[in-house]
Amino acid sequence: xxxxxxxxxxxxxxxxxxxxxxxxAKVDMAMMHDLTGPLTVESFQKIGVKKVWNNKRIVIILDHxxxxxxxxxxxxxxxxxxxxxxxxxDNFYDVGKGGICHQVMxxxxxxxxxxxxxxxxxxxxxxxxxxAFATGIGSTEMAAVLTTGTLxxxxxxxxxxxxxxxxxxxxxxxxxxxxxxxxxxxxxAIYKGVEFAGPTVRNMSVDGRLTMCNMVxxxxxxxxxxxxxxxxxxxxxxxxxxxxxxxxxxxxxxxxDVLNLDITDLEPQVSCSPSVDxxxxxxxxxxxxxxQAFLGSCTNGRLEDLRLAAEVMKGRKIKEGVRxxxxxxxxxxxxxxxxxxxxxxxxxxxxxxSSSTCGPCLGGHMGLLAPGEICISASNRNFIGRMGSxxxxxxxxxxxxxxxxxxxxxxxxxxxxxx
Amino acid sequence: xxxGKAIKFGDNIDTDVILPGKHLVLTDPVELAKHAMxxxxxxxxxxxxxxxxxxxxxxxxxxxxREQAPIxxxxxxxxxxxxxxxxxxxxxxxxxxxLPVLECPGVSSKVGDGDELAVNLEAxxxxxxxxxxxxxxxxxxxxxxxxxxxxxxxxxxxKNLK
Numbered sequence: 001x002x003x004x005x006x007x008x009x010x011x012x013x014x015x016x017x018x019x020x021x022x023x024x025a026k027v028d029m030a031m032m033h034d035l036t037g038p039l040t041v042e043s044f045q046k047i048g049v050k051k052v053w054n055n056k057r058i059v060i061i062l063d064h065x066x067x068x069x070x071x072x073x074x075x076x077x078x079x080x081x082x083x084x085x086x087x088x089x090d091n092f093y094d095v096g097k098g099g100i101c102h103q104v105m106x107x108x109x110x111x112x113x114x115x116x117x118x119x120x121x122x123x124x125x126x127x128x129x130x131x132a133f134a135t136g137i138g139s140t141e142m143a144a145v146l147t148t149g150t151l152x153x154x155x156x157x158x159x160x161x162x163x164x165x166x167x168x169x170x171x172x173x174x175x176x177x178x179x180x181x182x183x184x185x186x187x188x189a190i191y192k193g194v195e196f197a198g199p200t201v202r203n204m205s206v207d208g209r210l211t212m213c214n215m216v217x218x219x220x221x222x223x224x225x226x227x228x229x230x231x232x233x234x235x236x237x238x239x240x241x242x243x244x245x246x247x248x249x250x251x252x253x254x255x256x257d258v259l260n261l262d263i264t265d266l267e268p269q270v271s272c273s274p275s276v277d278x279x280x281x282x283x284x285x286x287x288x289x290x291x292q293a294f295l296g297s298c299t300n301g302r303l304e305d306l307r308l309a310a311e312v313m314k315g316r317k318i319k320e321g322v323r324x325x326x327x328x329x330x331x332x333x334x335x336x337x338x339x340x341x342x343x344x345x346x347x348x349x350x351x352x353x354s355s356s357t358c359g360p361c362l363g364g365h366m367g368l369l370a371p372g373e374i375c376i377s378a379s380n381r382n383f384i385g386r387m388g389s390x391x392x393x394x395x396x397x398x399x400x401x402x403x404x405x406x407x408x409x410x411x412x413x414x415x416x417x418x419x
Numbered sequence: 420x421x422x423g424k425a426i427k428f429g430d431n432i433d434t435d436v437i438l439p440g441k442h443l444v445l446t447d448p449v450e451l452a453k454h455a456m457x458x459x460x461x462x463x464x465x466x467x468x469x470x471x472x473x474x475x476x477x478x479x480x481x482x483x484x485r486e487q488a489p490i491x492x493x494x495x496x497x498x499x500x501x502x503x504x505x506x507x508x509x510x511x512x513x514x515x516x517x518l519p520v521l522e523c524p525g526v527s528s529k530v531g532d533g534d535e536l537a538v539n540l541e542a543x544x545x546x547x548x549x550x551x552x553x554x555x556x557x558x559x560x561x562x563x564x565x566x567x568x569x570x571x572x573x574x575x576x577x578k579n580l581k
Contacts, residue, residue, distance in 0.1 A: 022560075035443045039486055042446065046573045049580065065444060072444040122484040122508055138486040138512035140572050147576060152562075186431045187478035191507055220478060222507055275431060362483070363440040383435040383482060385458040390439075 002158050002253035003225055004193040007133040010247070011116040012153075019157035019256070027145050028115040028132075029057050033101050035064040035364075036120035036139045038076045041083045043143035052087050053149035059091040059110055060084050061101040066357040068095075069365035099330025099356030102126040102214065102298035106206070107332055109240025113228040114247040118145055122217050123298050123380065129209035130236060131228030131246060136217065156222045157256035158193035163200040165264035170414040172308065173208035174300055174378070174398040176200075177215045178269040180261070182279025190220030192256065195249070200263055201226055206235045207304040214299045215380055218276040268401050268413055273374075273393035274384045282413045288395065292375040293324040293406035294387075295351075297361040300378035300399045301329030303336055309403035310342040312414055313349045319409030324351040325367045327359050351406070363387045369394075376405045421498045421519065421538040423470040425530045428459070430476035434488040434509060437480065443487055451487050452494035467496035472538065474523075474530040475502040480509025489513040499538050501526045501545065501556065514563055517571035521545075523556035540567070 001009065005017050012023035032040050037060060044052075052058060060080055065073035077095070084092035091110070098104040102123050105111050113131035118124065120142040127134035137151070145151055161180065167173075181188075194216045201209065209226050216224030226232075228246045236244070268282040295301070295309050306328060318324050326346045328334040334356055337343055343353050352367075360367035361379040368388030369375055375387055375394050382394035395411060404414035436458025438451065445451050456463035473479075473492070479502035480488060489512050492500070500513065501523040513520045519540055526545075530536065534549040543558035559567070569575040 022562075036484065036486070038446055043573055047576050047580070070444065076444060076446075120484060122482065124484075136484040136508050138484055138508060138515060140486060140515040141511060144515075144572055144576055147580070186481060187504060187506075190478060190504055217482075220481065220506060362435075362443075364443070368441075381433075381435065381482060383433045383458075385439050386435045390436075390458050 002195060002249040002255060003131065003227055003247050004133055004158050004195065004223060005155060006247045007114060007116055008153060008155050010114070017155045019155050021155045022152055023155060024150050024152050025116055026150055027057070027118055029059065029110050029117045030142065030145045031059045031061065031101055031105055031117070031119035031124065032142050033064055033121060034062040034066065034073070034076055034080055036142065037080045039139035040120055040142040040146065041079060043140045044146050047143060047147050049147050052146045055088045058089050058146065059105065060089055061093040061098050061104050062095055063098065063100045064358045064362065065364050066095050096331060096355060099328070099333065100298045100301065100358055103302065103329035103333065106130060106210065107239065107330055109236065109242065112236055112240065112242060112244035113232060114245045118142070118151060123214050125217050125221065125224050126210050126214040126298060128223050128225035129206065129213040130232050131226060133223055133225065135223045156191060156193040158195050159189055160195045160197055160255040160258045161261060162198035162258060163196065163261045163263060164198050165200055165262045167263060168266065170400050171266055171268055172398045172400065173204060173211045175266060175269040176263055177212045178271050178279050178396065179266060181215060181219045181271070181277050182269065184219040186219060186275060186277040188219045189216065192221055194221045194224045196224065196226050202229060205304060206231060207302040210302065211299055218380060268398060270401065270411060271382055271396035273382050273395055276381060276396065282401065282411070285411060288374060288411040289409060290322060290376050290405055290411060291373040292367065292369065293322060293402050294360055294367060294375055294377040294379060295399050295402050296325065296327030296329065296359060297379035298329060299380040301327055301333065303333050305378065305399035306333065306337050306342050307340070309399045310345045312400055312403040312417060313407065314345050316349055316407050318350040318406045322406055322409050324406040325360060326351045326353045328356050330356050360387050376402050376411055378402045421472065421540065423472040423498050423536060425474045425532060425534045425536050426466055426471045427530065427532040428473060428475040431478045431481055432475055433482035434480055434485050435482055437488040438485060438491045443485060445487065448490050448494040451491040455491040455495035464495045469496060471497050472536045473497055473500040474526050475500065476527050477503045479505050481506035484508045486512045486516060489516055489518045493518040503527060514566055515572035517567060519567055521556040521559070525554065529554050540564070
């Protein structure tokens with residue numbers, strides 16, 4: 001069996017499972033936030049059970065409309081606060097305490113190899129980077145999980161993507177995953193699992209792996225997963241004392257397909273408006289002037305991302321007429337970036353820097369776009385209307401490409417800024 | 420039998436256009452319904468109000484896990500969604516809130532905008548009354564039919580937890 005099958009077998013009490021089989025699996029951790037949590041709470045109340053199945057295995061993180069941008073959001077936050085209190089859910093992260101859920105979950109040690117994790121958010125697939133089976137579910141299903149601690153899954157067939165070669169300077173895991181999505185297309189892995197393997201992945205940091213697995217949902221995948229190794233175990237053990245059992249794919253594991261990729265010649269990639277799979281190597285892009293640059297989100301607001309952007313921006317100024325928004329993925333990242341004086345670099349360049357929130361990524365608040373405006377973003381989606389007006393355009397790229405573009409006022413290959 | 424006029428959409432219709440992010444603070448289905456498909460066609464709620472069947476291409480409902488998307492469609496008057504394929508979270512969400520969805524290869528070419536459709540969910544059969552044709556969709560598994568027949572996952576759980 002491959003690692004995805006092994007975790008689904010283990011959590012459903014079976015010796016073996018195979019693709020297409022439907023299993024009822026036990027959930028190790030369940031996560032919800034301020035935009036999916038309220039519907040979950042309403043559904044949970046309608047089901048009529050008094051107590052959640054296990055208050056230690058539930059995590060609530062306020063991150064989307066944070067800090068509350070409207071009275072309505074403030075009410076939803078209050079609803080979640082009250083629910084956490086009433087159900088004695090201690091794993092509750094209020095404004096300023098946690099940050100974006102998909103960074104907080106690994107950071108606080110809730111993501112452990114071999115676990116089955118569900119989250120009421122599509123980017124829950126991020127956690128596969130640490131060898132867990134993790135996938136997004138809806139609010140009503142989350143209410144069912146809160147009630148029973150179990151959920152049905154169809155065992156997915158898995159595509160293995162084996163990657164070799166070293167990244168060129170200023171080319172990152174974001175460029176790699178955009179390139180893969182561009183090849184696979186938006187429905188290329190629909191209903192399927194994606195397992196990343198090979199020497200490039202082995203040499204990749206945890207931050208990079210999280211970015212890779214974060215975006216598998218943009219090609220339709222149910223989960224993205226990377227076999228745990230020393231890098232994984234060092235990270236997880238520094239984050240939690242909870243026991244876990246790592247799972248690896250068998251040498252004779254079966255896959256629906258195995259794709260081999262060499263990234264030696266990979267250049268920075270840009271996903272062009274209005275679909276994530278509309279990906280081009282940056283050298284093939286025509287000139288695109290920008291109004292806004294966004295560095296942040298659960299895809300690319302991590303420390304490594306901020307460091308790389310700061311490296312490009314140090315001592316430089318953002319182009320006049322362009323605004324840049326920098327939002328760290330968590331409060332821990334915020335504190336560390338503060339200590340490393342990265343915000344000093346961004347602020348001196350003329351960027352707006354904030355505490356952790358999902359912010360403009362989903363068009364919630366803080367940096368929405370007017371009709372006709374163009375934004376280059378380190379986030380994960382460029383759908384019509386995603387960041388504000390349906391007549392605005394969003395281009396997705398790596399944190400370094402976003403930084404370089406903010407400096408020049410047009411989408412720019414960061415390698416061209418080298419002295 | 421579900422009947423309604425077809426409203427057609429293309430491939431990769433994402434949940435951001437079905438229900439834009441700025442409306443996610445709404446939880447009232449009637450309020451959500453006013454913004455159904457706002458990203459593509461602000462007149463959609465008027466078109467769907469007397470009962471509609473969506474006929475779409477591949478990967479319908481991709482993107483965000485927001486359950487507000489199928490809720491908005493259902494309460495705007497959509498009785499069933501037929502698509503070449505679905506994004507998995509949308510598919511599960513729709514069933515869980517009691518909105519029938521059928522995977523239906525070839526639907527894009529077999530249905531025109533405004534065609535009168537009749538859908539037999541149990542059999543997975545679709546009758547296009549405007550074109551006098553019938554065609555087969557992928558039948559829903561029994562346990563999913565049971566959730567739909569109970570009116571959604573909440574009602575299904577309430578029944579089974581008794």
